Amino acid sequence: MITLRKITLDNRREIFKLEVAEDQRGYVASNLSSVASCYVLSTNGGHPFPFAIYAEEQPVGFVMLVYGITGYDEPSLAKDNYCILRLMIDKQYQNRGYGREAMVQILEFIRTFPAGPAKYCWIPYKPENTMAKKLYESFGFRDNGEIFNQEAITVLQL
Numbered sequence: 001m002i003t004l005r006k007i008t009l010d011n012r013r014e015i016f017k018l019e020v021a022e023d024q025r026g027y028v029a030s031n032l033s034s035v036a037s038c039y040v041l042s043t044n045g046g047h048p049f050p051f052a053i054y055a056e057e058q059p060v061g062f063v064m065l066v067y068g069i070t071g072y073d074e075p076s077l078a079k080d081n082y083c084i085l086r087l088m089i090d091k092q093y094q095n096r097g098y099g100r101e102a103m104v105q106i107l108e109f110i111r112t113f114p115a116g117p118a119k120y121c122w123i124p125y126k127p128e129n130t131m132a133k134k135l136y137e138s139f140g141f142r143d144n145g146e147i148f149n150q151e152a153i154t155v156l157q158l
Helices: 012-017 031-042 098-110 130-138
Strands: 002-006 047-055 058-067 082-089 120-125 142-148 151-157
Touching: 002 098, 012 031, 012 058, 031 047, 031 058, 031 082, 047 098, 058 098, 082 098, 098 130, 120 130, 130 151
Parallel strands: 082 120
Antiparallel strands: 002 047, 047 058, 058 082, 120 151, 142 151
16 A cells, blocks of 8 residues: 655655666656755745655655745746656666556645645656656646646646
């Protein structure tokens, strides 16, 4: 069973050690960098939600959600909407369905509107990352035609 858990003093090092496969490194920032970005976002008016992804009691991935990114160069629908800014499953735990199970938990969490109401959830991704695109589309996300920072924007109406 997949669960989303807060990053704590006790689990942070395990989460920072998780990595994607070598050929995927260009698609997602390190978990340490992402957690640092959460601090910057939160001190500048953003609402980040970093979570460790656990399979039972084993950390297997990381997700960084953000609500209402403002004050930065961002896609047109960033304000007052949720974004799955980072999502990764460690290389040794891939191809076990954990990413799909994590997406179910992520979308359930977003639909509680923890930082405020929203109409959309959006995800930036590299167009050549076809595995990610297939995963997102299987949950109803659709590209909106916008390319931002060399990433396609895919959107789900909440």
